[in-house]
Amino acid sequence: MADDTEVVRKVRKWLTEQGYPLEMSVAQTMRKSGFDVIQAEYYRDPEVDAPREIDVVASVQTVGPGVLARVEFVIECKTSRDKPWVLFSSSAFRVARPASVAQRTASGTGPKALFDLANRTEVQDLSIFSLGENIGYHVAQAFGQNTDKAYVGLMSAANAAKAAARRADQRSSTDRRLVFFEFPVVVIDGILLHCVLEDDNDIRFRMISDGTVAWRNPVAEFPITLIRVLTVDGLREKAPLWAEGSAKFLASYMTKF
Numbered sequence: 463m464a465d466d467t468e469v470v471r472k473v474r475k476w477l478t479e480q481g482y483p484l485e486m487s488v489a490q491t492m493r494k495s496g497f498d499v500i501q502a503e504y505y506r507d508p509e510v511d512a513p514r515e516i517d518v519v520a521s522v523q524t525v526g527p528g529v530l531a532r533v534e535f536v537i538e539c540k541t542s543r544d545k546p547w548v549l550f551s552s553s554a555f556r557v558a559r560p561a562s563v564a565q566r567t568a569s570g571t572g573p574k575a576l577f578d579l580a581n582r583t584e585v586q587d588l589s590i591f592s593l594g595e596n597i598g599y600h601v602a603q604a605f606g607q608n609t610d611k612a613y614v615g616l617m618s619a620a621n622a623a624k625a626a627a628r629r630a631d632q633r634s635s636t637d638r639r640l641v642f643f644e645f646p647v648v649v650i651d652g653i654l655l656h657c658v659l660e661d662d663n664d665i666r667f668r669m670i671s672d673g674t675v676a677w678r679n680p681v682a683e684f685p686i687t688l689i690r691v692l693t694v695d696g697l698r699e700k701a702p703l704w705a706e707g708s709a710k711f712l713a714s715y716m717t718k719f
Contacts, residue, residue, distance in 0.1 A: 484539045484651045485517045488697060492520035492535070495701035496709075505625035509617075516622035520701075522708040526716050529639045532630075533590065533708035535647050536622040538615045542652035545605045547612050549673040549691065551598035551658045557676045557686070559586045562593050565684040567623045567644040569630035575641070575719050585714070589700070589707035590645060593688070596656050596673035601691055604655075612648075616689055619646035620681035643711075645704075647690045649697050671696030 485501060493499045497520035507514045517539040523532035564580035579585045586592070603612045623644035630640040656668045677687045692700060 484541050484649070484694070487694065488537055488539055488649050489518050489520075491694075491698055491701050492518065492537075496705035497522060497535070497701075503622075505622050505629070507621050508624050508628065509621055514618065514621070516618065519622075519626070522705060522712065524709075524712045524716055528637065529641060529716075531641045531643075531712050531715055533643045533645070533712060534623075534626055535645045535704065536619055536626060537647045537649055538619040538622070540611050540615045540648060540650045540652075542603060542611055542650050544652075545603050545611075546653035546655050547650055547691065548602050548604055548655045548657050548667075549596060549598040549670070549675065550600045550602070551596070551656065553658060553661055555597060555599060555676075557593060557597055557674075557688075561686070562586060562688065563591045565682075565686055565688060566591075567627050567646075567682040569627040569642045569644075570634055570639050571719065572627075572641045572643055575715060576643070579714075579718075585711070588711055589703040590711060591707075593674040593676075594672055596670050598656070598673060598675055599678065601673070601675050615648040615650075615691075616646075616675065616677060616679075616687075617681070619648050619689055620677075620679070620687050622646065624682050641715075645690070646687070647692065649692050649694065651694055654691065654693050654696075672700060 489499050489501050500519045503516050503519045504513055516536050518537040521532050521534045560580035563585055564577050566576055601612045603610050623646040626644050630642040634640045654670050656670045659665055671693045673691050675689045679687055681687045
């Protein structure tokens with residue numbers, strides 16, 4: 463029995479070091495919020511044409527005549543308890559509200575639908591498109607030395623979203639169109655700080671649980687790639703709102719398109 467207890471203790475330590483408890487917690491949060499959830503989903507990275515793994519894919523979908531429409535949150539999980547993540551912004555940094563809708567990854571007729579809906583206030587106000595109060599142009603892991611987990615997390619989430627849309631296009635047919643709307647997300651088990659240079663040239667920090675990176679890396683073939691970055695507590699708050707917003711958006715999409 464003692465040996466079994468020691469083995470379990472070692473495995474538990476290994477699980478924690480590898481980040482598996484975070485992935486399991488994120489999946490549970492999304493599932494309890496009303497999403498269908500897949501864990502450890504593989505995709506083909508469009509940048510290097512190689513198989514990769516995304517930690518969690520959470521979706522809401524609806525089916526109509528000849529079309530399956532789905533909202534997917536592709537989530538990369540990162541444990542960073544000893545190294546806070548810093549979201550950089552400025553007092554003048556803004557993202558136009560129509561861009562928060564139009565510049566999203568989607569398959570099939572999804573991009574045109576988003577462009578047509580981008581100027582509608584009721585769509586901009588939906589939780590899945592709202593960027594929140596903390597919007598930045600970059601995020602980085604503090605005290606990092608070699609690989610920046612923040613950069614890796616952003617790239618993984620963005621590429622997984624792009625790959626999911628491409629896969630939907632490949633699986634679509636004249637009899638059944640797949641219209642997938644993809645939302646890349648990074649969840650961290652750690653501290654997230656909002657960093658802004660004020661007009662008086664003073665750099666100020668504020669601890670937050672939820673932010674959006676308007677990344678000037680055209681991974682999704684737009685001028686900016688919008689990626690949500692949240693702590694575990696931030697996800698628990700937002701997930702139910704995202705589920706509700708996804709259902710409302712799909713209902714509106716099926717009615718209008």
